[in-house]
Amino acid sequence: MNWTLTCRKAAALMMVPAMLALAGCGAAATTEAAGAGIADEIKMVGVRDLTGPVAYAGVGAARGAELAVKEINGQEYLGEGVSLVLDEIDSAGAIERAAAEVTRALSDKDVSVVLGPVQGQQSAAVAPIVEAQKVPVVFTQSASDGVVIGDYTFRATAPMHTFYGHAAEFLGKEGLKDVAVLYNSTYPTLAELAETHFPAMAEKAGLNIVESIPVQSTTQDFTSPAQQIAQKAPDAVVVLLLSSQSVTAMTQLRQAGYEGQFVGNTNNAGGNAAQAGQHAVGMVYPVDFSAAQTEPHARKFVDSYRKEFGELPQTYAAEGYDAVWWIAHAIKASGDSSREGIRDGLEQIAREGFTGAMGDITFEGNDMRVPGVLARWDGKQESIISD
The missing domain is CATH 3.40.50.2300 (Response regulator)
Known part of the structure; x- marks a missing residue:
């Protein structure tokens, strides 16, 4: 080609x-x-x-x-x-x-x-x-x-919101009720998911959004939102950021003392989560396709x-x-x-x-x-x- x-x-x-x-x-x-x-x-x-x-x-x-x-x-x-x-x-x-x-x-x-x-x-x-x-x-x-x-x-x-309900259902079944959302408000797909679609999914699954913090595509230092979220001690943090941002955000959230579940998005799929090292271990994320699928x-x-x-x-x-x-x-x-x-x-x-x-x-x-x-x-x- x-x-x-x-x-x-x-x-x-x-x-x-x-x-x-x-x-x-x-x-x-x-x-x-x-x-x-x-x-x-x-x-x-x-x-x-x-x-x-x-x-x-x-x-x-x-x-x-x-x-x-x-x-x-x-x-x-x-x-x-x-x-x-x-x-x-x-x-x-x-x-x-x-x-x-x-x-x-x-x-x-x-x-x-x-x-x-x-x-x-x-x-x-x-x-x-x-x-x-x-x-x-x-x-x-x-x-x-x-x-x-x-x-x-x-x-x-x-559209990501058409299959992102897998994440809300998972959190509900796991009893992870208190959820914080950290999202890129510049990127329309992620902003619409965070501001419109996920809140509706959370309500349906019986989740409580304790914090929702927007950042820009240019944001590379998440110290302040990380500390703000860590103080709330949510059961899970939904990370709706670009891949490179997610790495820094998860690292700084752990450094701020957050120990709960990370939920990502398709930007973390296909091995992109590996860049965050141990901080990303156990992270879950809905995807429209995964190389781990077993269907023919x-x-x-x-x-x-x-x-x-x-x-x-x-x-x-x-x-x-x-x-x-x-x-x-x-x-x-x-x-x-x-x-x-x-x-x-x-x-x-x-x-x-x-x-x-x-x-x-x-x-x-x-x-x-x-x-x-x-x-x-x-x-x-x-x-x-x-x-």
Whole structure:
């Protein structure tokens, strides 16, 4: 796969106003006509963070997508001589760059579908552009509002709140009633979970939220909130932070005297919790996919991924993999690899559902849903403790 890690940042930023204006004008003339059948080469462009603080999510999704493309082409799933081609571009954590690179991709009439950013802020900026241009985009992660907004926006990640209930149920069953929440209020997915969804889950499970403290994405010193939480002596602390932040926060919470249960999120999955050393031992976190799952579909993906990349896949890789297979199923279902054909096919597969690396996948509209599992980190590896 050609990962285009370009030095286009400055140029991309300067092009944003003009490109957004172009999107508003509707470039229907460059869009392939529906009913054109399946082309011999079907071009896709991925725009996601391959560098920066959440590169683990972007790189994981890109690798999962790469593996799916290899399988689809190797099986000649879309027909003899038909190939998917995927070009990856780094959005480098910048909203303006993501919007510019997506708009650049849409101007290429040979691009049939876009694999969108992993950050909600970037995806919310991209969504109106692809809707105006009438080009299908499949996002991964980006679980905040304002992403799936119309007929051309699709999401191949179940919003975290749709499976995070596993955590509240666990706390209730374990009798860990008093809970503190430490969360990143800048990152929409985590902020919405902390401020809206988890309180409702906690009430249903009979939990008492004794403290809820927001921090920023730039926060790296958690001494003050750690001391504030430790003084409350909760039974559990729900840590809704980015991976690098979680390491520091858990360390400083232990240093402040907190000895209870840590509950994390998908950012801690796939071995990321290991960075916190002994402080993370026993941490639990809901995930949409874990390499520890034993179902046949999961094992097949894990084995293929490990053979290809020499390591276990994280949840982001499973999402990227299932996103590309969703697109392949869509093309096969519609018999049409044009932009409109892929859009129609994505909607059809969303109505029918399919089985992927993450299990039996269903949808609400254009938005993916998966069962999810609760994982525990024992200091060396991840295990599944509930489904």
